[in-house]
Amino acid sequence: MKKIILFVLTFALALCTFSACGAPDEDTVNIYLPDGAPALALVSIFDRTEIAGQKVKFTIVPSDYISSAVTNGEADLAIVPTNLAANLYNKNMGYKFVSANTHGNLYVVGKSDLNSFADLKGKRVGVIGQGQVPDLVFRSLLVREGIEYETSDTPIDGKVAISYVAAAANLFPSLNADKIEFGVFAEPAVATALSKVEGTKIAMDLQQQWGGGYPQAGLVAKNEIDDAFIKGLFDALREDPDFAENDPTQALELIKACMRESTQTVIAKLDADIVARCNIKLVPAEECKDKVIEFLSALGELAPNAIGGKVPDDNFFRIVK
Amino acid sequence: MKKTRIEIAKDILYPVSVLLVALLAWQIAVWISGDRTTPVGTFAALGELLGEGEFWSGFGFTLLRALWAFGLSFIVALVLALCSAGSETVRRILSPVVTVVRSLPTMAVVLIFILVLPSSATTALVGTIVLFPTFYAALLPSALGVSRDLLEISLVCGANKLQRLRFVYLPSMAPSIAENAVSGLSLSVKLVVSAEVLAQTAKSIGMMMQTARAYLETERLVALTFSVVFVCVLIDAVGKSLVNALCKPQ
Numbered sequence: 058m059k060k061i062i063l064f065v066l067t068f069a070l071a072l073c074t075f076s077a078c079g080a081p082d083e084d085t086v087n088i089y090l091p092d093g094a095p096a097l098a099l100v101s102i103f104d105r106t107e108i109a110g111q112k113v114k115f116t117i118v119p120s121d122y123i124s125s126a127v128t129n130g131e132a133d134l135a136i137v138p139t140n141l142a143a144n145l146y147n148k149n150m151g152y153k154f155v156s157a158n159t160h161g162n163l164y165v166v167g168k169s170d171l172n173s174f175a176d177l178k179g180k181r182v183g184v185i186g187q188g189q190v191p192d193l194v195f196r197s198l199l200v201r202e203g204i205e206y207e208t209s210d211t212p213i214d215g216k217v218a219i220s221y222v223a224a225a226a227n228l229f230p231s232l233n234a235d236k237i238e239f240g241v242f243a244e245p246a247v248a249t250a251l252s253k254v255e256g257t258k259i260a261m262d263l264q265q266q267w268g269g270g271y272p273q274a275g276l277v278a279k280n281e282i283d284d285a286f287i288k289g290l291f292d293a294l295r296e297d298p299d300f301a302e303n304d305p306t307q308a309l310e311l312i313k314a315c316m317r318e319s320t321q322t323v324i325a326k327l328d329a330d331i332v333a334r335c336n337i338k339l340v341p342a343e344e345c346k347d348k349v350i351e352f353l354s355a356l357g358e359l360a361p362n363a364i365g366g367k368v369p370d371d372n373f374f375r376i377v378k
Numbered sequence: 379m380k381k382t383r384i385e386i387a388k389d390i391l392y393p394v395s396v397l398l399v400a401l402l403a404w405q406i407a408v409w410i411s412g413d414r415t416t417p418v419g420t421f422a423a424l425g426e427l428l429g430e431g432e433f434w435s436g437f438g439f440t441l442l443r444a445l446w447a448f449g450l451s452f453i454v455a456l457v458l459a460l461c462s463a464g465s466e467t468v469r470r471i472l473s474p475v476v477t478v479v480r481s482l483p484t485m486a487v488v489l490i491f492i493l494v495l496p497s498s499a500t501t502a503l504v505g506t507i508v509l510f511p512t513f514y515a516a517l518l519p520s521a522l523g524v525s526r527d528l529l530e531i532s533l534v535c536g537a538n539k540l541q542r543l544r545f546v547y548l549p550s551m552a553p554s555i556a557e558n559a560v561s562g563l564s565l566s567v568k569l570v571v572s573a574e575v576l577a578q579t580a581k582s583i584g585m586m587m588q589t590a591r592a593y594l595e596t597e598r599l600v601a602l603t604f605s606v607v608f609v610c611v612l613i614d615a616v617g618k619s620l621v622n623a624l625c626k627p628q
Contacts, residue, residue: 121592128594144594148414187578188589208580210496221585222492223578230493362593 085112086286089132091120092323094244094335095274096312098136098158101300102293103311109289117315117322127152127277134278134290138190140363142277143353146373147365151280153375155287157272157345160336161264163191166232166250167239171260174202177217181210183228183240187221190273193356193363195219195241198266200359210236225323229253244334245324252326270336271352272345278375287377294339302332342374349374415596424601433586437605440570440583443498447505448566452559454506455513460547463521472514480511484569488576497577501584504573505566512565513558520554521547553621560617564610571606 086108090096096117102108103115118126124141126132128150136158137145145152165171165182177199184192199206199217209218220237222228225246231237233254241263242250251257264270278287301308305327312322342349350368357364401417408416427433462469487507491500524547532542548555574584583602590599 124592124594141592141594148594150594186592187580187585189592210498220496221578221580222497223576227492362589362595365594 085114086133086282087131088113088115089123089126089135090115090117090315091123091136091274092117092312092316092320093120093246094159094162094337095120095136096315096322096324097301097308097332097335097337098274098276098339099294100308100311101297102290103315105293108293109286111286111289115315116317117312117320118317119320120323122317130279132279133282134276134287136274137277138274139272139349139352140190140193140356142275143369143373144363144365145277146369147367152277153280154349154373155276155278155342155375155377156291157275157340157342157349158337159272159274160270160338160340161194161267161273162244162247162335163194163263163273164242164244164247164259164334165195165239165261165263166242166247166254166257167260168232168235168256168258169238169260170258171239174199174204174217174266177239178204178215179212180238181212181218181220181236183220183222183231183237185222185225185228185241185243185246188360188363190356191241191243192219192221193359194263194267194271194273197355197359198263225249232257245327245331247334248328248331249325264336272340272349273336275342275345275349284377287375291339291341291377298339301327301337302329305329305332308332341377343376346371346374415600419597420600420604423595423597424604427598427601427605433605436581436583436586437609439498439581440574441567441609443502443574443579443582444505444563444566444570446502447509447570448559448563450502451506451509451566452513452562455510455517456555459514459517459521460543462518463524463547469518476511476514479507480515482507484508484572485576488573492577497574497579498582500577501570501573501579501582505569508569509562509566513562516558517551517554520551524550556617556621560614560621563617564613567606567610567613 088099090099099115105113107113116126123135123137127135127137127141127145134155135152139154139157142152142154146154171177182195184195186192196206196219204217205215206217206219207213208221210220212218220231222231225240225242228237228240228242229250232240232250239260240250247259251259309322309324309327312324316322353364353368357368361367404417407413458468458472462472484504488500488504491503495503528546528550529542532546537545571582571584571587573579574582575588577584578588579585583606587599587602590596590602
C-alpha cells in the first residue's frame with residue numbers, strides 16, 4: 058500500500074513539474090515590458106490579441122528580468138533602457154532600436170527644496186541601481202555641473218555622498234529616518250515616496266535639468282520581425298496616445314492583467330499626474346536618432362561598458378516606412 | 379611518511395586533467411550552442427579584471443566583510459558553545475534560538491536588513507547570522523566531548539574557570555575549532571558575495587557581478603565567479619595545510 062501511495066505521489070509531482078513547461082506558441086509575437094513606467098508605454102494596446110494580422114502577447118516582467126528576456130530570445134520585441142538597446146546591438150544579439158517610448162521619469166525627492174545641484178553638496182543622496190540609467194543620468198548631471206561626488210553612507214564636506222540601493226523600496230525607510238536627505242526616484246516610485254514618507258516633495262526634475270528630457274527607454278525588435286508588424290504596432294499606439302493619462306484606473310488594471318505569472322506590479326497607484334511625470338510618448342527611431350546618440354554618448358563617457366563599449370552606428374536604428 | 383614522486387605527480391596531474399576536460403567540454407558546448415561565453419574570452423576577461431584597481435578594491439572590501447562575518451559568528455558561536463557545555467540551562471535556552479536562526483531564509487534576512495542598515499553592514503551581518511548556527515552546531519559536541527576526567531582533575535587542582543578554559547577546553551577543542559574555521563571562512567566569502575549582489579553594495583565583488591550582468595558582459599561575470607571560486611579554494615587549501623601542520627601529533 059505504501060509503495061502505491063509513494064508511486065502516486067511521485068507521479069503527481071512529476072506531472073506538476075512538467076505542466077509548468079508550456080511550449081511557446083511559434084505564431085505569437087511576444088512583447089516584453091519591464092514593470093513600472095515602461096509598462097505604460099504600450100498600455101493602450103494591451104487588450105489587443107492581434108496586430109497587423111499576427112497574434113500578439115504582452116508580458117510585463119520585473120524590471121531586472123528584462124535583460125534576460127532579450128538575451129535568451131524569449132522576447133520578439135521589448136521595451137528596454139536605451140543603454141541596454143545599444144549593448145544588445147553592439148554585441149550582435151539580433152535586436153535593433155525602433156522607437157523611444159519613455160523620455161525620462163527621474164526625480165530627486167526630499168524634505169527640503171533644491172535650487173541647484175550645488176545645494177546637494179554635503180548631503181547624502183540615495184540612488185537606485187548602481188551603473189543603471191538613473192545612476193548614470195544623475196552622475197552625468199553632477200559632472201556637467203562640476204559637482205564632485207563619492208560613494209558613501211555618511212555626508213562629505215563639499216561633495217555629494219551617493220548611497221546605492223537595489224530598489225526604490227529600500228530608499229523609503231532611509232528617507233523617512235533621515236539617513237539620506239534626498240533620493241533619486243523613478244516615477245511611479247516618486248508617487249509612493251510622496252505618500253509614504255511624510256514631508257517629502259519633488260525637489261528636482263532631472264528631465265528639466267537635462268534640457269527637456271532624454272530617451273530613457275525604447276522598443277527593440279528582433280531582426281526577423283517584419284516591418285509591417287512594427288508599423289501596425291505604431292498605428293495602434295497612435296490611436297489613443299493619451300489613454301493612460303485619461304484612464305489611469307483602467308491602465309493599472311491592464312498592467313496587472315499582463316503581469317507575468319506569480320508576479321505583482323510595483324505600481325501602487327496611478328493617476329493622471331503620475332502618468333504625466335512618466336513622459337510616455339512614441340517617437341520612431343528616425344525622429345529621435347540625434348537625441349539617442351547624444352544620450353548614449355553622455356552615458357558612455359561615464360561608463361563605456363553601460364552602452365556596450367561604443368556609441369552604436371547608424372544601423373542601430375531600424376527605420377520603419 | 380614522505381610522498382613518492384609518482385604520488386606528487388598524481389596529485390598535480392589529476393586536478394589539471396579534470397580542469398582541462400572541463401574546459402574542453404565547455405568549448406564543445408559553446409560550438410554546439412553558439413553561445414558567446416568562451417573559455418578563451420573568459421580568461422581574457424579575467425586578465426583584464428586583474429589589471430583593474432576597481433576589482434582589487436572590490437575584492438579587498440568583500441574579503442574584509444567576509445572576515446568580519448566569519449570572526450563575529452565564530453567568536454559568538456564558540457562562547458555560546460562553551461557556555462552551553464558548562465550549563466544545561468543555557469543549552470536548553472539556546473536550542474530553540476539556534477533552530478530559529480538556522481531556519482531564517484538568507485534572502486529574507488538580506489531584504490529585511492537593507493531596509494534598516496547600510497548595505498555594507500547588511501552583507502557582513504547576513505554572513506554572521508547564517509554562519510553562527512553552523513559553527514554552534516559543530517562546536518557544541520566538541521565542547522561537550524571534553525574529557526570529564528580532565529575537568530575533574532582541573533577542579534581538584536583548584537583551576538579557576540579561565541584556567542579550565544585555557545588548559546582544558548581550548549586544547550581539547552582545537553582540532554574541531556581549526557576545521558570549522560577553515561570551512562567557515564570560504565563559506566563566509568560565498569555568503570557575503572550573494573548578499574552583496576542583492577544589497578548592491580558599493581565597492582564589492584557582488585556589485586561588480588550585478589553590473590556585469592546588467593551590461594551583458596557574461597565573460598566578465600564568469601571571470602568574477604572564477605575569482606571568487608579561486609579564493610575559496612585557496613582559503614580551503616591553505617587552511618587545511620595549516621590545520622594539518624598545527625594538529626599533527628608531535
